[in-house]
Amino acid sequence: MWRARMKRVRWVIAAVVCAGAIVFMVSQLGANLNYMEPVSKAVKQRESVGDKQIRIGGIVVPGTLATPARGGASFELAEGGVVIAVALEGTPHETVTNNPDGCAPVVVEGHWTGTTFAADRMLLKHGAEYDDDDHPIGDAQDDLDCNA
Amino acid sequence: MRQALGTFSLTLAATASLLGAALLVGGAVRADHRWMRLGRRCVAVVLVGAIGGVAAMEWALNTHDYTVRYVFDNVANATPRLYTVTALWGALEGSILLWGLVLALFIGASTWRFRHRGTDPIVAWATGVQLLVALFFFALMLGPADPFAATNSLVTPFDGRGPNALLQNHPLMAFHPPMLYAGYVGFTIPFSFAIAALVTGRFGEGWLADTRRATLVAWGFLTVGIVLGGWWSYEVLGWGGYWAWDPVENASLLPWLTATAFIHSVMVQERRGMLRVWNLSLVIATFALTILGTFLTRSGVIESVHAFSESDIGVWLLAFLAIVLIAALGLIALRGDALRTPGRIDSPVSREAAFLANNLLFAGFALVVLIGTVYPLLVEALRDRPVSVGEPYFRTMTTPIGIGLLFLMAVAPVLPWRATSSAVLRDRLLVPAVVGVATMAVTVLLGAHGVAQVAAFGLGAFGLAGIIRNFALGVRARKRAHGEGLARASTRLVRGNPRLYGGLIVHAGVVLLGVAIAASAGYSRQHEAQLARGESTVVGSYRVTYLGSEDRSTAQKSTVAARLKVERGGDDLGVYAPSISTFPNFTSAVGTPSVRTGWREDLYLSLSNTENDQGQIGLTVRVNPLILWLWIGGGVMLAGTLVCLLPKRREVIA
Numbered sequence: 154m155w156r157a158r159m160k161r162v163r164w165v166i167a168a169v170v171c172a173g174a175i176v177f178m179v180s181q182l183g184a185n186l187n188y189m190e191p192v193s194k195a196v197k198q199r200e201s202v203g204d205k206q207i208r209i210g211g212i213v214v215p216g217t218l219a220t221p222a223r224g225g226a227s228f229e230l231a232e233g234g235v236v237i238a239v240a241l242e243g244t245p246h247e248t249v250t251n252n253p254d255g256c257a258p259v260v261v262e263g264h265w266t267g268t269t270f271a272a273d274r275m276l277l278k279h280g281a282e283y284d285d286d287d288h289p290i291g292d293a294q295d296d297l298d299c300n301a
Numbered sequence: 302m303r304q305a306l307g308t309f310s311l312t313l314a315a316t317a318s319l320l321g322a323a324l325l326v327g328g329a330v331r332a333d334h335r336w337m338r339l340g341r342r343c344v345a346v347v348l349v350g351a352i353g354g355v356a357a358m359e360w361a362l363n364t365h366d367y368t369v370r371y372v373f374d375n376v377a378n379a380t381p382r383l384y385t386v387t388a389l390w391g392a393l394e395g396s397i398l399l400w401g402l403v404l405a406l407f408i409g410a411s412t413w414r415f416r417h418r419g420t421d422p423i424v425a426w427a428t429g430v431q432l433l434v435a436l437f438f439f440a441l442m443l444g445p446a447d448p449f450a451a452t453n454s455l456v457t458p459f460d461g462r463g464p465n466a467l468l469q470n471h472p473l474m475a476f477h478p479p480m481l482y483a484g485y486v487g488f489t490i491p492f493s494f495a496i497a498a499l500v501t502g503r504f505g506e507g508w509l510a511d512t513r514r515a516t517l518v519a520w521g522f523l524t525v526g527i528v529l530g531g532w533w534s535y536e537v538l539g540w541g542g543y544w545a546w547d548p549v550e551n552a553s554l555l556p557w558l559t560a561t562a563f564i565h566s567v568m569v570q571e572r573r574g575m576l577r578v579w580n581l582s583l584v585i586a587t588f589a590l591t592i593l594g595t596f597l598t599r600s601g602v603i604e605s606v607h608a609f610s611e612s613d614i615g616v617w618l619l620a621f622l623a624i625v626l627i628a629a630l631g632l633i634a635l636r637g638d639a640l641r642t643p644g645r646i647d648s649p650v651s652r653e654a655a656f657l658a659n660n661l662l663f664a665g666f667a668l669v670v671l672i673g674t675v676y677p678l679l680v681e682a683l684r685d686r687p688v689s690v691g692e693p694y695f696r697t698m699t700t701p702i703g704i705g706l707l708f709l710m711a712v713a714p715v716l717p718w719r720a721t722s723s724a725v726l727r728d729r730l731l732v733p734a735v736v737g738v739a740t741m742a743v744t745v746l747l748g749a750h751g752v753a754q755v756a757a758f759g760l761g762a763f764g765l766a767g768i769i770r771n772f773a774l775g776v777r778a779r780k781r782a783h784g785e786g787l788a789r790a791s792t793r794l795v796r797g798n799p800r801l802y803g804g805l806i807v808h809a810g811v812v813l814l815g816v817a818i819a820a821s822a823g824y825s826r827q828h829e830a831q832l833a834r835g836e837s838t839v840v841g842s843y844r845v846t847y848l849g850s851e852d853r854s855t856a857q858k859s860t861v862a863a864r865l866k867v868e869r870g871g872d873d874l875g876v877y878a879p880s881i882s883t884f885p886n887f888t889s890a891v892g893t894p895s896v897r898t899g900w901r902e903d904l905y906l907s908l909s910n911t912e913n914d915q916g917q918i919g920l921t922v923r924v925n926p927l928i929l930w931l932w933i934g935g936g937v938m939l940a941g942t943l944v945c946l947l948p949k950r951r952e953v954i955a
Contacts, residue, residue, distance in 0.1 A: 178669060178698060182676060185694035189687040208689065220831065220910065220919060244829050244921055250910035 187262060193233030199265055209237070209270060210260045213249050220250065230261065230270070241272045249275070303366050307357035307449040314350025314401065315439035317343040318432045325429035329501075334420040341419050341428060344405075344412045347435055351405035354398055355389065358448055362388050367458045370450045371395055377463035377885070379856030384469040390478045391468045393599050393614070394448035399479065400595075401438050403486040408435060411490050411515065423508060426497035427490075434489050437621050445613040466884040466891045469857065473533040481526030481553055485591040487519025488556060491563075492588035495581050499632040504577055504640060509567050514946060516567075520560050521942035527553050528935030539879075539892035539907040541827065541923040543931065546695040551674040552594030555667055559587040562663035565713075569653045572718060575644040578633060579660070585629040590667075592622045597674070648720035655713035662705050669698040696822075700753045707757060707815050710808050711737070711764035714771065714801075732770060737763030750823075757819035761812045768805045768812075775802075796950035806941030813934030820927040829909070831917040840922045843904055844868045847920070848876065850912055858882040860893075861911040863918050867897060867904060879906045879920075902926045 189208035190198065211232035218228040226241040228249070239261055244250075249257040263272035321343025328336030358371070362385050367373040375388040375395065390396045408431045415424045442448060452458065468474055491512040498508040530553065531543035544550060563583040569576050600615025633640070646654050673690045680688045715729040741759035749755050772794070779790035795802040830838040832847040839845075848864040862880035866873070877895040884891070894907035902924055909919035 174665070178672065181694050181697050182672065182690065185691035186680075187689045187691050189689060206691070208687075220913065244909035244919055246909075250913075250919060 189260060191232045192230055192237055193235040195270075196235050196237060199268075202265065204264045204266075206262065206264055208260050208262045208276075210258070211237075212256045212258055215256060218245065218249060220245070226250075230259070238269045239272050240266075240269055241275055243273065243275075246275050303357050303361040303364075304369055304449045304451065307354050307361070308443075308447075310350045310353030310357060311401075311439055311442050311449075312350075314347050314354065314405065315436060315443055317346035317350060318436035318439055321347065322429045322432035322436060325425045325432065328420075329422045329425040329429065332422075337420050337425045340425070340432075341412055343432070344408055344428065347432065348405045348409045350439075351402040354442070354448075355402045358389055358395060358398055359386065361449075362386070365461065367461055368452055369448075370452045371448050373452050373458055373461045375461065375464050377461045379885070380461075380463050380469060381857060383472060383475060384464055387468070387474045387478075388464050390482070391464045391474075394442070394446045394450075396478070396482070396599075397438060397442055397446045397614075398448045400482055400486060401435065401442060403479075403482050404431075404435050404438060404489060407487055407490055407515070408432065411493075415511070423494070423497045423501050423503050423511075426500050427493040430493035430496045431489055434493070441614055441617060445617060463857075463884065466858075466882070467537065469884070470882065470891050470893060471533060471537045473529060473536065477526060477529040477533050480522050480529055484519050484521075484523025484526050484553075485556065485594065487515060487522055488560065488584075488587050488591055490515035490519070491584045495584040496629060496632065499581065499629075499636055502636065502639065504581065504636065506571050506574070509571060509580070513567070516560065516564065517942060517945055520557070520564060521939060521946075523553070523557050523560065524938050524942065525935065527557060528932065528938075532932055532935075535928070536894070536896065537891075539894045541825070541894070541905050541907065541921065541925065543821075543928075546673070546692050548674050548677075549594075549598050551670050552590075552597045555594065555670055555674075556587045556590040558663050558667040558670070559583050559590060562660045562667075563587060565656045565663075566660045569656050573644045573653055574642050575646075575653065576657075576660075577642055578637075578640045581629075581633060581640070583660075585625075585633075586667075589622060589625055589629075590671075592618060592625060596622065650716065650721050650726070652713055652716040652718050655709055655716050659706065659709045659713060662702050662709065666699060666702045666706075669702070670695065673698070703815065703818075704753060704756050704760065707760040707764060707812070710811060711760055711767050714805060714808070715767055729770075730767070733763050733766035736766035754819045754823040757815050761816040761819075764812045765809060768809050771805060772802070793950070795944060796947065799944050799947040799949060803941045803943070803945030803947070806944055807938050808941075810934045810937030810939075810941055813930045813937060817927040817930040817934060821925050821931070825923060825925045827921065827923045829919070829921050831913075831915075832920055833915065833917045838920070838922060841924045842869050843874075843922070843924065845906065845920070845922055847918060850918070851878075858884045861908075863908055863911070863920070865895070865906055865920070867906075874904075877904075877906050879908045881908050881911055898929055900929060903928045 187206055187208050188202075189210060192209055192211040195202075195207065195209045209230065211230040214229040214231050214236060218226060220226045225243065226245045228239055228241070228245070229236050230239050231237075241261065242263075246257070246259065249259060260276040261270065261272035262274040262276065263270055265271070321340045324336045324340030324343065328334065328338075328340055358369075360366075361369045361372045362376050363382075365372065365376065365378060371392065371394050372388075375392050376385050380388070384391075388395065390399045408428070411431065412419075412428060415421070415428075418424045463469065494508045494512045498504040530550065534545070535541075535543040560583075563580060566576050566580055566583065570580050596615060596618040600618060646657065648654065673694055676690055677688045680686065711733065712730065715733075717725065737759045740762035741755050744755055744758045749758065772791070775794045776787065776790045779785055779794055780787070783790070783793075785793065826841060828838060828840040832838060834847055834849050837844050837846040844867070846866040846868070848866055850861055850863050853860045853862065860880045860882040862878040865877050865879070866875075867877055868874060874897060877897060879895040880893045881890050882893065892907055892909075894905055896906070897904040903926075905921075905923040905925055907921045907923075909921055912918055
């Protein structure tokens with residue numbers, strides 16, 4: 154009798170621990186989801202997103218990159234006929250800095266501060282050739298008449 | 302000629318796989334030994350076909366046969382010989398070709414190993430399953446992933462596009478992918494024996510003993526492949542780290558986690574006859590995760606530095622994964638009652654209980670990584686909205702599990718089977734525990750902070766002290782019993798029980814890795830600076846001065862290297878030259894960091910931009926502690942795995 158009760162208690166404890174672990178995992182997952190949108194869509198959703206961490210994909214507009222001596226960088230990101238200002242904390246990818254007149258397809262991760270996107274990270278798909286006509290970044294390269 | 306040879310070889314391998322599988326399975330069902338023997342002979346033909354396919358591709362690559370589309374897409378006239386050879390696994394179709402060869406080699410080795418049991422139904426079924434897996438991959442190559450497809454051009458191009466810039470920038474490209482493939486593919490052998498055991502009803506401990514070495518070999522390759530991948534990331538990608546929780550990195554980690562769990566839980570089944578269903582499930586999960594990893598890498602469903610271009614093989618791989626899971630889980634369900642074992646864990650403080658806890662943690666680790674990896678795919682499929690899971694999720698979830706595993710790794714090897722007493726525990730754990738606590742105290746006094754870091758240092762020392770104690774006691778016993786010297790006693794101790802001591806050596810490697818990961822994740826420092834010629838920046842105890850840049854150009858690439866003088870405490874440590882290279886046909890520039898490696902820390906220098914209009918370079922300086930111990934830890938794990946594979950030396954008692 155006592156043994157059976159102990160066994161039940163053990164199962165209950167195991168179930169509670171598992172449930173707690175799952176709840177913790179789901180909450181962590183929810184807190185660390187980064188939505189990735191092209192510039193045009195991200196601008197439309199700016200109000201609803203607030204200061205949540207998101208990713209925005211687009212093309213660095215040629216000639217807009219500035220790398221001040223104090224560090225960081227600023228540039229304009231375009232897609233779908235929409236252009237936004239990005240302030241990047243940290244170093245831009247060498248593909249962007251070494252090809253300021255080209256159109257580097259990048260994804261920046263950060264949050265909105267007013268109409269400027271404060272990015273703390275820049276990602277770039279290496280060797281990416283966005284040939285797909287339906288791809289928003291491919292379209293943006295066409296719009297900007299990029300050679301990339 | 303090369304195309305014809307390649308296609309013929311692949312057709313031969315596919316046909317032999319089909320025929321061999323049919324003969325072996327048919328022979329096993331009808332108990333016909335002649336069919337089984339014929340089926341086994343087909344393995345040699347599969348091997349010849351796979352070698353022929355790879356040879357034809359290497360021939361085409363090295364003679365720049367641009368009539369083959371794969372060659373045109375992946376090499377150029379200026380590509381150095383090494384990267385021309387490695388282009389075989391630089392893109393989708395070629396990598397499947399290498400997969401086919403590695404699989405054929407594993408099947409050949411397994412067939413040779415069981416050459417005296419060729420008519421044993423479990424061996425026949427296992428070889429049949431192996432050939433069915435081979436048939437799938439050769440069919441892929443004859444269908445949607447044809448490596449010998451012709452170039453879509455009436456005129457033969459005079460030059461190719463060349464490999465992806467990242468794949469021709471470091472010699473590790475020659476080692477990292479083949480090691481990973483060998484690890485992935487090797488798990489086909491234990492999977493096939495697990496299926497054979499389920500089909501034949503012989504799911505005792507026999508199939509475990511039969512596949513122990515194959516499992517260890519595959520695990521060893523995968524371990525080395527993952528560590529080399531981290532090294533490649535560190536030395537090539539230039540971001541200063543070695544693991545980014547990239548979906549494709551995760552895909553290689555997943556089967557490693559389940560396989561590691563299996564390597565431990567198999568001992569419980571061998572010793573106590575328990576966990577049969579669990580072990581079968583782990584083997585099946587490991588194989589299924591290798592297929593899932595292949596799907597993630599090659600279907601184009603995820604964006605990653607590792608991902609190949611989008612292709613049609615995703616649906617094939619998903620279908621194959623579904624067949625594997627349905628067949629395997631169906632067999633387990635069918636055999637459900639017979640798989641039950643009467644054994645139970647007698648005490649929560651026993652080795653089998655510790656192994657069970659270790660397995661639950663490994664399974665939890667795998668689940669966390671799996672969910673974090675595939676969740677974005679599910680969200681995108683359901684909501685049509687691209688999403689990614691941030692690194693903090695993986696760090697927050699896996700750190701406590703990793704700490705728990707380090708603790709169990711220190712405790713489990715010293716626990717006896719079945720039950721223990723407090724006196725035994727005190728005797729075996731007191732000294733290592735004191736060493737662990739003392740290490741934590743010392744590291745805190747030296748300035749260590751962060752609960753996870755301090756816990757990792759303490760548990761690492763705890764584990765290492767336990768391993769050293771174990772060796773020391775064994776050596777002392779041998780010296781007393783046989784009058785041997787230290788070297789001979791150590792060697793004979795290990796040769797007498799290579800599985801135990803090899804395992805302990807692997808654990809020592811894991812400790813080194815765990816401590817290095819904790820230190821580098823917690824205490825790395827990074828500084829970014831724009832420097833003109835003659836200007837310096839100071840990071841920690843290092844002063845880095847920009848001396849100037851130099852250009853180098855070859856047919857393969859154009860490189861701009863910045864010359865940086867490094868000093869510490871007034872001592873000149875030399876000139877380092879991080880660089881940025883551009884490759885013809887690729888818009889992306891590739892940075893190559895320059896690393897000053899040390900026992901205590903690395904100085905990691907990478908360029909973010911070459912001289913701009915103001916004559917300044919963009920420089921990122923990182924000081925990464927204990928990184929070297931990551932690679933040493935990987936080497937120690939490999940050494941331990943090799944020791945585990947040694948045959949047990951039996952001593953003759955005079």
